[in-house]
Amino acid sequence: MKKSIIIAALMAVTMCASAQWFDFTNNKEILEVGFQTGPVGLKTNYNNWGFGGSINVCGVYVDFLYTSPEHKYDNHVLPIMYNDTAALTINVGYQIPVLPWLKVMPVVGHCHTSAGLTDATTVNVDVDGESARMYHDFDVTSRRHYFNYGGGLVIHPVDWMSIYGVYTVHAIYGGITFNLGALY
Numbered sequence: 001m002k003k004s005i006i007i008a009a010l011m012a013v014t015m016c017a018s019a020q021w022f023d024f025t026n027n028k029e030i031l032e033v034g035f036q037t038g039p040v041g042l043k044t045n046y047n048n049w050g051f052g053g054s055i056n057v058c059g060v061y062v063d064f065l066y067t068s069p070e071h072k073y074d075n076h077v078l079p080i081m082y083n084d085t086a087a088l089t090i091n092v093g094y095q096i097p098v099l100p101w102l103k104v105m106p107v108v109g110h111c112h113t114s115a116g117l118t119d120a121t122t123v124n125v126d127v128d129g130e131s132a133r134m135y136h137d138f139d140v141t142s143r144r145h146y147f148n149y150g151g152g153l154v155i156h157p158v159d160w161m162s163i164y165g166v167y168t169v170h171a172i173y174g175g176i177t178f179n180l181g182a183l184y
Contacts, residue, residue, distance in 0.1 A: 027059030027097060031181040032162060038173025040065045041087030044144065046113040048087060054175060061093045061105055065171055069118050082118040087111070089148055089171045105152040111170035116140040146170055 034054045041047035050067035069084035091109030098104055119137045126132065150168030157163065160182040165174040 027095060029181045030056055030058055030179060032056040032177040032179045034162070034164075034175050034177030036063065036065060036164075036166075036173045036175025038065065038166075038171060040067050040089050040171045040173070041085070041111065041113050042170050042172065044087070044111075044113050044146070044170065046085035046087050046115055046144075048085060050087065050089075050171075050173075052173070052175075054177060056095060056177060059095045059097075061095055061107070062091070063107075063166075063175075064088065064090045065173055069116070079121050081121075084116060084118040086114045086116075087170075088113075089168070091148060091150075091166070091168065093152070095154055101156045103154040103156070105154055105164070105166070107148075107150055107152060107166060107168060109148040109168070111146040111148040111168075113144045113146070114140045115142045 032055065034056075035052070036054060037049070037051050039047055040050035048067040050065045052063060052065035054061065054063035056062075066088045067086060069082075069086050089109060089111040091107040093105045093107030095103040095105045116139050119139065122137045146169070148168050148170045150166060150171075152164055152166035154162050154164040160179045162177045162179065163174075164177065166172070
């Protein structure tokens with residue numbers, strides 16, 4: 001009985017689909033830019049929460065996710081050397097349209113982690129117009145490079161926006177993109 005209900009539900013969803021499955025013409029007029037957040041540097045000693053951006057042109061997807069050293073922008077000046085870490089991941093993939101509103105996305109890329117010391121005794125000021133930003137020196141003591149791979153799921157609730165989640169070996173993140181191609 002359960003199998004017949006599942007088969008009937010799958011057939012109903014298939015018949016209600018407004019387009020065929022795996023229709024790659026859906027990627028033709030896509031120009032999306034977005035932002036994302038999540039932990040980066042997983043399965044290393046240098047993981048932390050990061051932020052990044054993405055771009056998707058005709059289904060070709062490129063993203064990055066970065067986390068800076070935790071104490072680099074601390075506003076305290078103390079005679080302390082902090083052990084800090086930084087991580088960066090860059091991925092490239094292709095969005096495969098399963099349905100008009102659903103895409104799967106295999107990705108491959110590179111993960112780079114750095115460990116070092118943040119010198120809280122030094123103060124640097126970066127003046128940009130009327131605003132100033134204080135930061136401390138971060139001296140890298142070790143670097144590691146990793147091959148990164150995984151996949152993602154993209155949902156298009158409306159034509160001008162997508163919500164996605166990506167799971168790779170060294171990062172888990174989610175984001176939102178806006179389709180600039182749908183705005184004209």
